[in-house]
Amino acid sequence: MEVREAKDGDVVKPGLALLAPGDKHMEVHWGRDQYRVILHAGPLIEHQRPSVDVLFNSLANCAGPYTIAALLTGMGRDGAAGMKVLHDLHAYTIAQNAETSVVYGMARKAVELNAVDAILLSGRSQANYESSANP
DSSP states (O other), rough: EEEEEEEOBBOOOOEEEEEEEETOEEEEEETEEEEEEEEEEEOOTTTTTOOOOHHHHHHHEEEEGGGGGOOOSSSSSSTTHHHHHHTTTTEEEEEOOOOOOOOBHHHHHHHTTTOEEEEEOOOSSSSESSSSSSO
């Protein structure tokens, strides 16, 4: 799998993991029969840029129930509200568990919002999932 920082206009495709660059929000939009990345320096969201909520809300608008979203270790609540929107659209949502999180903040907020379908048991190379979102 290729993992790299996203560039404006990147095509989202299998085998490619894109990371939002510092100080840019990342959105995904559907156009010309493919999903494309749009980067912008919009306002801070919950004191964050990039914001996971911006990404998740863009996915809710263009992919909805076809989205698989995950919140991993992180401080604060960024991403939890956007994950709830995706969850309510029947996207598949995953949160990292407290035991393997360095900081159990963002994922905890998503669990508290009942926005999680599965909890990641291991942050290692092989993903193991709990069938319910009860930590």
